[in-house]
Amino acid sequence: MPKQPDPARRSERSRQAILDATRELVSEVGYAKVSIEAIAARAGVGKQTIYRWWRSKGAVVFDSFLALSDAGEGDLALPDTGDIEADLKAVMRATVAEFADPAFSAPIRALNMEIIGDPGLAAQYLEKLAGPLDEAKKARLRSAQQAGQIAPDADLDLALELLYAPLYQRWLLRSGPLTPEYADALVDLTLKALRPSARP
Amino acid sequence: MPKQPDPARRSERSRQAILDATRELVSEVGYAKVSIEAIAARAGVGKQTIYRWWRSKGAVVFDSFLALSDAGEGDLALPDTGDIEADLKAVMRATVAEFADPAFSAPIRALNMEIIGDPGLAAQYLEKLAGPLDEAKKARLRSAQQAGQIAPDADLDLALELLYAPLYQRWLLRSGPLTPEYADALVDLTLKALRPSARP
Structure with missing residues (x-):
């Protein structure tokens, strides 16, 4: 048991309120018009509380x-049953x-429309959101490569595009x-493309 | 030689002017704010000239x-060397x-941002632009299926998604x-996924 449960709980409540307020504001007014001030006001916290945890609006x-x-729970790892x-x-399902x-x-659609129109935001998105998930x-x-289920020379960045881009589009x-069924079909086709060559 | 070359040439010039004006206006003010009136004014033609060839703004x-x-030349067919x-x-290159x-x-990016945010426009896009190209x-x-280069039971809609969606994303x-090189890699992987099963 932690020594000071109340501050920790309060802290987690604030963090959740900030994240919820941020998402609501992006959906309502668009990324460009969201400010740290507006997030703080809606979440009922001070601006400094936000800046203690995040460096920027993008973050x-x-x-x-x-x-x-x-994935937001902190553990981004995929299941690995072998x-x-x-x-x-x-x-994929x-x-x-x-x-x-x-x-x-x-809200994800609203964010994507902003990202598509804004190269700087796209770069932040790739670094902060898509990057960690892709890793x-x-x-x-x-x-799976080590287990011999995927070709050892497969380009894994391209493999992810093959798997996810059709769904995204x-x-x-x-x-x-x-x-x-669509999720299954994408996995089947991608794995067929990535399969190791049969031995002669 | 046509009997009346001048009207035909004038007609083609008007058609080109309308298409150019339309694309410029979509890029400048966005799809929602483009009107048939504005296209006609910029192209230097009457509204009725536009309605003679197209039923709607979307068209x-x-x-x-x-x-x-x-593909705009009218012949959408892909090369077929066998x-x-x-x-x-x-x-793909x-x-x-x-x-x-x-x-x-x-301009394609501007149009895509509108399509992504507007289900009705997306449906028109699929019917009028993406559909004929996909066919x-x-x-x-x-x-290629008939030539035995692609599996006879391959889902060709899914095949197109596999080939084009990574590029789009x-x-x-x-x-x-x-x-x-990226174009080539997408073709190689997609064809590997679509390849007919080896005979036993």
């Missing part, structure tokens, strides 16, 4: 979106379900259904 | 973007070069370089 915005998914197909299907859910996807995914692909353009 | 906007690429790998690499060129990609690409994949998020 708190991307943390607030990271907190939306399970079966890359089963593990990727579980992860969960991702497809998230994007099919308007409560999750509406966690590549760690799982690397373990289908969601952005609303060009097809987001279903568990 | 002329998507035609104006279709006209940007080679070698699907060579043909797809030629097409050309596509990557277009997206790497700001003169081509800036032409699928026709080439189908001929990389361009939208500016997450990596758009190079001929």
Whole structure:
């Protein structure tokens, strides 16, 4: 048991209130018009409380979106049962379900529209949000490489694009259904592309 | 030789002026604020001239973007030399070069931001612009299926997503370089995923 439970609890409540306020404001007014002042006012904290944990608006915005998914719990690692197909299907089915859910996807869509129009914000997004998630995914692909389930010379950045970009595009353009079967089909095709060459 | 060359030439000049004006206006003020009146004024034609060729604002906007690429010449067919790998690499290298060129990609980016935020516009985009292009690409994949270069049961819609969505995502998020090598790598991986099963 910690010696001072109350300050720790208060601290966690403030952090949550800041993340919630940030996400709400981005959805309501767009990234460009969100200010640290507005976040502080809505979260009921002082500006200094925000700056104690985050260096910039970009940092708190991307943390607030990271907190939306399970990955926000701090552990970004993918499941590793030893079966890359089963593990990727579980992860992709969960991702497809998230994007099919308007409560999750509406603020992410608002953020994506800003990122697409703003190269500086795109760079921050890649560094602070997509980068850490991609590293966690590549760690799982690397373990599959070591197990001989993926070709040793596979380009893992390209592998992630193959796996996730079709889902991203289908969601952005609303060009097809987001279903568990779609998640499975993406995993099957990607693993076929990444499979080690058969020995002669 | 046509009997009346002058009206035909004048007609083609008007059509080009309308398409150019449309694209300029979408880039300058965004899709939502473009009107048929504004297009007519900038192109130096009457509104009725536009309505003679296009039923709606969406129709002329998507035609104006279709006209940007080679596909706009009216022939959407992909090359068919009998070698699907060579043909797809030629097409993907050309596509990557277009997206790497700001003169081509800036108006397309503006249009994409509108499409992503507007489900109705997305549906029009899929029907009028992406749909015809996708059908032409699928026709080439189908001929590769008949030649035994692609699995007979391959899902060709999914195949197109695998081939193009990584490029689209990389361009939208500016997450990596758009190079001929990248085009080739996407074709190699996609064809590996689509390859017919080896006979036992």
